[in-house]
Amino acid sequence: MSTVHLIDHPLVQHKLTLMRRKEASTNSFRRMLGELSTLMAYELTRDMPLQEIEIETPLETTTGKVIDGKKLVLVSILRAGNGFLDGMLNVVPGSRIGHIGLFRDPQTLQPVEYYYKMPDKMCERDAIVVDPMLATGNSAAAAVSHLKNRSQPKSIKFMCLLAAPEGIATLQAAHPDVDIYTAAIDRQLDDHGYILPGLGDAGDRIFGTK
Ligand code: URA
Numbered sequence: 001m002s003t004v005h006l007i008d009h010p011l012v013q014h015k016l017t018l019m020r021r022k023e024a025s026t027n028s029f030r031r032m033l034g035e036l037s038t039l040m041a042y043e044l045t046r047d048m049p050l051q052e053i054e055i056e057t058p059l060e061t062t063t064g065k066v067i068d069g070k071k072l073v074l075v076s077i078l079r080a081g082n083g084f085l086d087g088m089l090n091v092v093p094g095s096r097i098g099h100i101g102l103f104r105d106p107q108t109l110q111p112v113e114y115y116y117k118m119p120d121k122m123c124e125r126d127a128i129v130v131d132p133m134l135a136t137g138n139s140a141a142a143a144v145s146h147l148k149n150r151s152q153p154k155s156i157k158f159m160c161l162l163a164a165p166e167g168i169a170t171l172q173a174a175h176p177d178v179d180i181y182t183a184a185i186d187r188q189l190d191d192h193g194y195i196l197p198g199l200g201d202a203g204d205r206i207f208g209t210k
Pocket of ligand 1: 133194202
């Protein structure tokens with residue numbers, strides 16, 4: 001079974017609490033999401049492989065370790081996942097970006113893909129799939145399935161801001177190889193699939209559409 005990593009750094013928890021407040025403006029919500037994604041990306045990239053290269057300091061030749069940011073692909077689940085990207089790119093600016101768009105078929109209630117675009121050479125890349133809210137887990141599980149079937153990245157991690165226990169269970173059952181990184185595990189879902197206590201509709205709050 002995959003591991004759920006709770007990122008409980010005080011700075012992450014502080015900013016998350018400010019974001020949850022209903023009076024947070026679109027501007028401050030977006031700014032705090034950017035800061036949080038930078039901090040979370042720092043934790044997610046903790047185990048990234050390093051390679052040793054030779055460099056010259058002003059005094060002598062030595063070796064140092066570098067990461068290959070180009071091997072990383074951030075996969076945004078549209079549209080709220082896009083709110084994570086700029087903050088994460090502060091830490092890993094060489095990352096490539098992929099997008100997956102899904103909508104829920106009103107008849108079958110199953111997620112249907114309407115957009116899929118990934119960089120090339122995905123089999124050489126480690127993927128971080130991002131979506132602020134892991135609610136039912138259906139979109140996350142479907143996005144990871146599409147990614148595995150169509151692009152076969154080297155590894156996959158999933159990053160969100162808030163996770164509901166239901167979403168964690170769904171994603172873990174479908175993809176026991178995908179670790180989940182979250183800033184909080186909330187209580188439950190309401191009847192409409194919103195996370196409680198949550199922060200509302202992440203897409204609306206990022207883009208100011210409500
Ligand atoms: N998506 C959201 O934006 N918010 C929720 O609470 C659940 C799903």
